[in-house]
Amino acid sequence: MSDIDNEILKELQDVKGRLSGVQQALQLQRVQQSMASSKLAQLEMFVEKTTPMGYMRALELHLADHCNFSCSGCSHYSPLAEESFADIAEFERDLTRLAELNGGYIGEMRLMGGEPLLHPNITPFFEVSRRLFPDSDILLVTNGALLMKQDNNFWDAIKQNRIILSPTKYPTIDWGKIEAYANRFGVQLKYFEQTDKSKKESHYYPIDISGGQPAPASFLRCKMANGICPLLQHGKLYPCSPAANIRHFNKYFNKSLSITELDYLDIYKVGSLSEILNFFARPVPFCRYCATTKQRSLGAFKMGARDINEWILQGDEQ
Ligand code: SF4
Numbered sequence: 001m002s003d004i005d006n007e008i009l010k011e012l013q014d015v016k017g018r019l020s021g022v023q024q025a026l027q028l029q030r031v032q033q034s035m036a037s038s039k040l041a042q043l044e045m046f047v048e049k050t051t052p053m054g055y056m057r058a059l060e061l062h063l064a065d066h067c068n069f070s071c072s073g074c075s076h077y078s079p080l081a082e083e084s085f086a087d088i089a090e091f092e093r094d095l096t097r098l099a100e101l102n103g104g105y106i107g108e109m110r111l112m113g114g115e116p117l118l119h120p121n122i123t124p125f126f127e128v129s130r131r132l133f134p135d136s137d138i139l140l141v142t143n144g145a146l147l148m149k150q151d152n153n154f155w156d157a158i159k160q161n162r163i164i165l166s167p168t169k170y171p172t173i174d175w176g177k178i179e180a181y182a183n184r185f186g187v188q189l190k191y192f193e194q195t196d197k198s199k200k201e202s203h204y205y206p207i208d209i210s211g212g213q214p215a216p217a218s219f220l221r222c223k224m225a226n227g228i229c230p231l232l233q234h235g236k237l238y239p240c241s242p243a244a245n246i247r248h249f250n251k252y253f254n255k256s257l258s259i260t261e262l263d264y265l266d267i268y269k270v271g272s273l274s275e276i277l278n279f280f281a282r283p284v285p286f287c288r289y290c291a292t293t294k295q296r297s298l299g300a301f302k303m304g305a306r307d308i309n310e311w312i313l314q315g316d317e318q
């Protein structure tokens with residue numbers, strides 16, 4: 001090999017060395033960027049879940065605990081609930097107290113269940129909630145199976161009290177007929193959780209019955225946390241439906257997942273709205289039962305069989 005060839009070879013090796021250095025630097029930069037964006041996402045999640053809201057964005061209320069459907073893994077445990085209806089006097093008392101605390105405004109109030117249309121006298125609930133919360137969006141969240149059985153009095157009351165009919169779009173219902181009815185009575189219809197855009201799916205929100213999940217981490221990943229789905233029941237304000245309704249699961253399957261005084265607020269003992277908003281922005285002891293990392297869609301909707309496996313963490317996922 002001539003001297004010139006040797007020089008060219010040396011030059012090429014230098015270039016190769018420099019290129020490899022640049023490649024390593026780029027790779028390092030990519031790893032750093034990905035770590036930074038994952039840290040940013042974690043920080044955003046932390047801020048979103050732990051910053052108290054400026055007002056109550058939402059509130060859920062059961063007009064019936066039980067349901068005429070038995071959806072797999074229902075997060076309200078309604079397929080497991082015994083027949084139980086909301087009492088209008090208690091409903092008015094509790095909402096009056098809440099209105100005193102929050103100035104009579106909630107972003108979105110959801111009258112639901114269970115199946116609210118199972119209630120034998122539902123229209124007074126529309127009147128009371130509208131009177132006490134004149135400027136809130138008030139939704140009637142229903143599976144729709146009993147809608148066509150309602151009389152004109154029901155449709156008139158929904159219209160007069162500006163209740164938004166908010167059905168979940170289950171595949172077994174004739175929605176065209178219901179849309180025509182809502183149209184005829186001038187009732188606003190807005191499908192719940194955007195199920196008008198996609199087909200209703202079944203979900204898996206597993207409970208770890210050992211209570212061994214890290215509560216703060218479960219809370220930070222929870223889609224219901226920080227005032228997204230708080231639920232008012234018998235004067236108690238819960239952060240979410242699982243904490244409020246686990247008693248149905250306990251009774252049906254003979255379990256004893258515990259709810260303590262730290263898992264809810266008694267609205268008759270609370271002194272201010274900020275106390276409520278701060279409560280929503282913190283994990284509760286019950287969060288240790290929620291395996292939020294394992295939550296997922298199960299695809300096309302299917303009815304359940306009231307089998308405990310629809311609600312609990314499976315052995316191989318522990
Ligand atoms: S219709 Fe709603 S409340 Fe009834 S079982 Fe299904 S998810 Fe639960």
Ligand code: SF4
Pocket residue numbers: 218219222223224225226239240241242243283284286287288290292
């Ligand atoms: S108990 Fe905590 S983690 Fe579980 S659903 Fe409620 S807020 Fe979310």
